[in-house]
Amino acid sequence: MAKEFSQTNLMKTPDKTTAQRYWKENLTYLAILLVIWFLVSYGAGILFADALNNFRLGGFKLGFWFAQQGSIYVFVLLIFVYIFLMNRLDRKYGYDE
Template identity: 80%
Template sequence: MSNTNNAKKYWKENIRYLSVLLIIWFLVSYGCGILFREELNQFRLGGFKLGFWFAQQGSIYVFVILIFVYVRLMNKLDKKYGYDEK
């Protein structure tokens, strides 16, 4: 019974991590690249308007960073619930 309860807690926490990370990625890729483009285009990064940069490069960089954040979070979660490799 305890093992099943731990598995449910593990997946609930995993889904919460995924939800937060996907919301961040959505805000960066869709929000910064499309919705807030005009406001961000007032600034420049590397000679390009910031809204354009987020649409072309920034969302990709953020996605890769979020992958590493997810790996780190899952390693901690695995250790917390005893699913880590020994």
Template identity: 80%
Template sequence: MKNNDKDKAQRYWKENLTYLTILLGVWFMASYGAGILFAEPLNAIRLGGFKLGFWFAHQGSIYVFVLLIFVYIRLMNKLDKKYGYDE
């Protein structure tokens, strides 16, 4: 492997890890933050008849996770094209 290819692969992996860190941080805040840490203040708001903190703890974090999967797919497709790893 050439030195240039190795540098390109390292930049690609670093950018991938940045995306993962940000997206997992968002998921953490949606699941643990909204469902546990901030549940009491969020319970003052109702969503579909349920308290918002309760909703995030049981369903909201799952919806956020599925949405983040699609965001990750889109980001990785762009990243693959940027570094020439697309098919």
């Protein structure tokens, strides 16, 4: 027995300009999040480590903490931020399920 699909169940195919706007906004999110990740991992862990080592977090120098753990925490946080942003973007352009 074949299932019948109603018109509301079929997702409309977006036009080319909508897909381009979606992709451009997606790349903007990616660029911003990657810059944040770079600044935290490379900047705070290596470039600015000496300046950050004047402060302490949990008994460790802040530059050392960013190099060892902080950049990992920020990376995981950025994953969740990206998920949130992409879900919102999908709803905005009609790609959500």
